[in-house]
Amino acid sequence: MERERKALLAGGGIVVAGAVVVAAVLWPDGGDSSAGQAPSDGRTGQSSASATPSPSRSYPLSTPPRTIPSVRDFTPARGPGWKPDGGRVVVRDKDLADEGALIAGELGLDYGGEGAEAGPGDVELALGGAGGAQAESYRMTVRDGRVRIVGPSDTGVFYGTRTLKQEVHGGATAPEGVVADEPAKPQRGFMMDIARKNFSADWIKDRIREIGDLKFNQLGLHFSDDQAFRIESDTHPEIVSAEHLSKAQVRDILALAAERHVTVVPEIDSPGHLGAVIKAHPDLQLRDAGGAATRGAVDISKPGSAKIVDDLLKEYAGLFKGAYWHLGADEYQALTRSNPEASFPQLAAAARQKYGANARVKDLAQGWLNDRAKTMAPFDRNLKAWNDGFYTGGVVEADKDLEVAYWTGKEIGAREPVSYLSQGRKLTNYNDEFLYYVLGQPNTFVYPTGQRIYESWTPLVVRGTTPVPAKYDDQILGGTFAVWCDLAQAQTQEQVARGIRMPLRATVQKLWDPDKPELTWPQFVELAGRLNG
Numbered sequence: 308m309e310r311e312r313k314a315l316l317a318g319g320g321i322v323v324a325g326a327v328v329v330a331a332v333l334w335p336d337g338g339d340s341s342a343g344q345a346p347s348d349g350r351t352g353q354s355s356a357s358a359t360p361s362p363s364r365s366y367p368l369s370t371p372p373r374t375i376p377s378v379r380d381f382t383p384a385r386g387p388g389w390k391p392d393g394g395r396v397v398v399r400d401k402d403l404a405d406e407g408a409l410i411a412g413e414l415g416l417d418y419g420g421e422g423a424e425a426g427p428g429d430v431e432l433a434l435g436g437a438g439g440a441q442a443e444s445y446r447m448t449v450r451d452g453r454v455r456i457v458g459p460s461d462t463g464v465f466y467g468t469r470t471l472k473q474e475v476h477g478g479a480t481a482p483e484g485v486v487a488d489e490p491a492k493p494q495r496g497f498m499m500d501i502a503r504k505n506f507s508a509d510w511i512k513d514r515i516r517e518i519g520d521l522k523f524n525q526l527g528l529h530f531s532d533d534q535a536f537r538i539e540s541d542t543h544p545e546i547v548s549a550e551h552l553s554k555a556q557v558r559d560i561l562a563l564a565a566e567r568h569v570t571v572v573p574e575i576d577s578p579g580h581l582g583a584v585i586k587a588h589p590d591l592q593l594r595d596a597g598g599a600a601t602r603g604a605v606d607i608s609k610p611g612s613a614k615i616v617d618d619l620l621k622e623y624a625g626l627f628k629g630a631y632w633h634l635g636a637d638e639y640q641a642l643t644r645s646n647p648e649a650s651f652p653q654l655a656a657a658a659r660q661k662y663g664a665n666a667r668v669k670d671l672a673q674g675w676l677n678d679r680a681k682t683m684a685p686f687d688r689n690l691k692a693w694n695d696g697f698y699t700g701g702v703v704e705a706d707k708d709l710e711v712a713y714w715t716g717k718e719i720g721a722r723e724p725v726s727y728l729s730q731g732r733k734l735t736n737y738n739d740e741f742l743y744y745v746l747g748q749p750n751t752f753v754y755p756t757g758q759r760i761y762e763s764w765t766p767l768v769v770r771g772t773t774p775v776p777a778k779y780d781d782q783i784l785g786g787t788f789a790v791w792c793d794l795a796q797a798q799t800q801e802q803v804a805r806g807i808r809m810p811l812r813a814t815v816q817k818l819w820d821p822d823k824p825e826l827t828w829p830q831f832v833e834l835a836g837r838l839n840g
Contacts, residue, residue, distance in 0.1 A: 546584050
């Protein structure tokens with residue numbers, strides 16, 4: 308409420324019982340359009356209420372900007388607003404040089420560098436804000452023919468420039484007034500399965516530019532699976548597929564992502580989904596009591612399985628240095644058998660040897676996940692794992708700091724989201740009912756529509772269509788829209804980009820502000836079209 312009060316006062320209003328009353332607004336020449344002054348007709352001339360010379364042109368009270376995602380608070384004012392017309396971008400802090408140069412180039416303005424005073428027509432970027440302000444928040448003031456964007460971090464200021472870019476798109480005017488904005492959820496992700504389908508580096512970069520402008524802050528890369536391993540490896544070059552990204556290409560991707568304030572979240576899924584590794588190391592293949600191979604699964608009773616995965620984790624931790632890492636852990640096929648201990652006696656024996664006489668195969672699998680978390684501990688990452696990699700009723704519990712990436716309740720024995728949340732675990736929403744774009748629509752999957760997300764999904768809707776109780780809201784850290792390439796040839800790269808366009812926009816709208824949107828779906832689609840034109 309205090310932030311809102313300050314924003315209103317800055318825009319010329321006062322707060323009365325939580326409402327806005329516009330009492331007086333300064334005109335561009337310093338005059339006062341108070342309630343006691345008759346309005347001008349917009350032309351020079353005398354006011355009917357006074358014989359004194361009329362002020363310069365008056366303006367109607369501004370209206371909120373239309374952006375995706377929408378801004379969360381706007382204090383209107385009277386004034387001409389702002390358009391990019393020969394001005395400059397200046398920064399008050401050297402840490403904002405990249406943000407300043409980027410928005411200057413995008414709007415066709417000169418970049419004035421650090422320390423210059425902002426003048427008429429200019430955009431000024433600065434670090435600052437009240438203590439304890441949300442790191443991704445920003446405040447943008449359009450007044451006196453100039454724009455000032457202030458945030459507690461360079462990320463917040465960057466998001467302010469994204470709002471400004473949308474406001475003036477297509478020759479529009481940034482409205483006079485004050486935007487005070489921040490996201491509801493700290494994790495706003497887009498994930499790509501580049502293992503099953505090879506996506507070009509340029510296509511990935513295009514998506515980074517797209518999601519950066521939409522204020523997403525994570526890009527997940529699932530680059531290892533049964534079909535392929537898609538990034539160059541120095542420790543195990545034998546597992547890398549013919550079509551892959553070089554490390555130089557990955558560094559270019561990471562540099563662009565950093566510029567757009569997007570953290571790349573790598574995933575090397577294990578102990579399932581390792582078919583590409585097994586192809587080069589068939590001795591690690593999990594086999595049942597009858598000798599039949601289990602697709603994609605390594606034998607976690609063999610030390611060699613842990614060694615190769617740990618080699619890869621350590622290698623790529625040196626390449627991907629962001630704050631998050633995804634350990635996978637889903638769909639280990641040994642645990643889909645009715646009696647895993649009978650089907651895989653070697654796993655049962657290893658479980659008992661490591662965790663005691665009452666341990667079972669699921670304890671060995673849970674221990675595998677915990678051991679991979681220990682491997683990553685020196686790299687200080689926030690670790691995620693899929694919800695079906697967390698097991699109950701055994702002697703081994705998943706590491707308490709692991710974040711649950713909840714994707715499905717369709718697996719046999721799948722636990723409800725509340726069972727994780729009630730234990731105090733933090734969770735990210737990957738709900739496969741709304742947020743899974745699976746190429747070819749296998750099984751029961753259908754391509755998600757932006758309209759369904761926009762009208763029916765919120766971060767609280769973790770499984771199916773029913774929200775979890777609101778008391779768990781703070782434990783739900785955000786959500787991720789995911790592209791999975793089960794039938795890789797079902798769509799081209801270009802078709803994928805078109806298919807996910809509106810779902811991405813709907814997803815980030817609900818992650819930035821989960822309340823019912825002000826715009827109808829047709830209005831939202833129209834806005835997206837205008838901003839993309």
